[in-house]
Amino acid sequence: MAIKAKAIQLATRPTGAPTAADFVEIDFEIGSPRPGQLVVENVYLSVDPYMRELMHDGWELNAFLTGRVLARVLESADSTLRVGDWVSHRESWRTHALVDGADVRVLPGVDGLDVVQYLGLLGGTGLTAYVGLTRIARLQPGETVFISAAAGGVGSAAGQFARLLGANRIIGSTGSARKAEYLISELGFDAAFDYRNSDVSAQLAQVAPTGIDVYFDNVGSAHLEAAIDALRERGRIAFCGAVAQYNNLARPPCAPRNLFDLVEKSIRLEGFMVRDYYDVRDELEDFLVPHILAGRVQDVRTIVDGFDRMVEAFLGMLRGENLGKMIVRAGDDG
Ligand code: NAP
Numbered sequence: 001m002a003i004k005a006k007a008i009q010l011a012t013r014p015t016g017a018p019t020a021a022d023f024v025e026i027d028f029e030i031g032s033p034r035p036g037q038l039v040v041e042n043v044y045l046s047v048d049p050y051m052r053e054l055m056h057d058g059w060e061l062n063a064f065l066t067g068r069v070l071a072r073v074l075e076s077a078d079s080t081l082r083v084g085d086w087v088s089h090r091e092s093w094r095t096h097a098l099v100d101g102a103d104v105r106v107l108p109g110v111d112g113l114d115v116v117q118y119l120g121l122l123g124g125t126g127l128t129a130y131v132g133l134t135r136i137a138r139l140q141p142g143e144t145v146f147i148s149a150a151a152g153g154v155g156s157a158a159g160q161f162a163r164l165l166g167a168n169r170i171i172g173s174t175g176s177a178r179k180a181e182y183l184i185s186e187l188g189f190d191a192a193f194d195y196r197n198s199d200v201s202a203q204l205a206q207v208a209p210t211g212i213d214v215y216f217d218n219v220g221s222a223h224l225e226a227a228i229d230a231l232r233e234r235g236r237i238a239f240c241g242a243v244a245q246y247n248n249l250a251r252p253p254c255a256p257r258n259l260f261d262l263v264e265k266s267i268r269l270e271g272f273m274v275r276d277y278y279d280v281r282d283e284l285e286d287f288l289v290p291h292i293l294a295g296r297v298q299d300v301r302t303i304v305d306g307f308d309r310m311v312e313a314f315l316g317m318l319r320g321e322n323l324g325k326m327i328v329r330a331g332d333d334g
Contacts, residue, residue: 002029003039003074007094008310010059016247017318018055023311024062030098033077038087038099040071043331045092045307046119047314052246067092070107070118071099072334081106086115088123095307095330112293115333120299120325121157121288128274129157129216130284132238133165135277136270137214141166144208146227148172149218149243150192151179153325156300158216159189164291167214171207173200173223175320182323187298195219201226211235219244225256228267237269246318300324307331 004027011024033039046068051059059065069092073085078101081087087104091097107118120126132154133139145162149155150172162170172183172192180192191207204212204226213235215227220242227237245252262269291297302322304313307330317326 002031003096005030005094005096006307007064009062009065009093010055011062013055013057013061018052018247018315020311020315022055025308028094030096033075033098035077036101037077038073038081038101038104039075040087040089040097040099040104041074041331042069042071042092042095042097042307043329043333044070044116044119045310045328045330046123047310047317047326047328049241049243049246049318051314052318053249056249064091065093066090068119068124069097070115071097071104072331076101086118088118093310110289113289114299116301116303116327117292117299119327120153120301121292121297122285122299124274125153125325126157126161126288127277127281127284128154128240129161130287131272131274131277131280132216132240133158133161133214135280136238136272137216137236139165139167139214142168143213144169144171144211145214145216146171146173146204146208146212146230147216147218148195148223148227149241150174150183150189151300151323152218153301153322154240155216155218156183156187156298156324159183159187160297161288162214162216163188164287164297169208171204171212173203173219179320179323187300195223199226201229204230214238216240217242221245221253222255225258228256228258228261231261231265231267233265233267235265235267237267239269239271243318302326304328 014022086107089104151174169190172189173195183189183192193203211232215237218241221244301324
């Protein structure tokens with residue numbers, strides 16, 4: 001029987017900050033699965049900053065959009081998957097999808113773990129934080145780490161992982177005093193500041209008077225410039241993202257103006273894409289699951305209920321309305 005489904009598509013390409021008028025909701029139907037296919041109900045949908053980049057030229061107009069999603073199998077024509085199984089796939093921004101069994105990842109059920117964590121600490125979010133610290137920055141015990149967008153998904157994971165990996169001092173920047181306080185009181189950061197409050201360089205110098213060893217960059221621009229100022233000799237920058245620039249990729253802000261300091265201080269700056277590190281996933285799970293089960297690390301997330309609120313959640317995440325990973329719950333999570 002055909003399933004009635006809804007999807008959200010991109011209607012126009014925004015310049016500057018996107019608005020709800022850039023999106024359109026459509027109805028469509030999903031037929032029966034062919035051999036090897038599944039009909040799934042999309043339950044947890046991820047909204048991510050990189051999607052703003054895709055609005056420039058990555059996503060087609062008036063076409064299905066992609067993104068990470070956790071889904072339940074409703075109908076299966078794949079002998080290896082049963083109705084009710086949880087899978088992860090990329091046919092997002094819609095309530096239901098027809099997917100090839102070969103293209104999904106079956107989520108391992110671990111007692112004591114909530115499936116939604118496979119979008120958070122145990123998903124791409126946690127993997128990005130772990131790879132950035134261990135493979136890119138190569139964090140050493142006793143070091144001082146500065147993390148921007150620290151109250152977001154990747155940032156809140158990176159701060160907690162840095163502690164578990166032996167960092168001595170962990171500093172975060174975020175977009176409000178309330179979030180800064182949360183980082184210190186709930187997530188164990190040693191210091192945190194509100195970047196909207198005053199100059200980032202001056203605030204960083206105040207909380208890191210003797211400098212930093214590692215900068216985990218989620219923001220770019222003035223944050224990157226401030227971190228280069230604060231980095232000690234042989235410091236490392238894990239360049240993970242530049243959310244301050246995504247609304248205006250063609251004409252980014254002029255910072256950082258101090259790039260030559262990388263030479264003078266022998267600093268290593270390395271960008272990375274988490275998709276090149278899926279082979280680290282098992283290592284992350286071995287490292288993290290015991291810490292999660294023991295309550296030593298929190299999967300921080302903001303859940304927005306209802307598929308119809310997907311655009312609201314996405315725009316809210318870009319404005320910093322999320323604490324931890326922003327997720328839309330579109331269906332019954334059982
Ligand atoms: P997130 O941090 O949970 O959400 C985005 C956050 O960015 C917002 O909560 C907001 O928090 C902050 N923000 C928005 N505009 C800003 C601005 N102009 N200046 C400073 N902060 C701003 O998102 P996420 O999914 O965890 O991603 C964090 C970063 O990692 C992004 O840059 C993303 O592109 C990157 N990323 C990279 C990879 C990779 O493979 N390299 C993978 C995943 C994510 P405030 O309240 O603090 O402003």
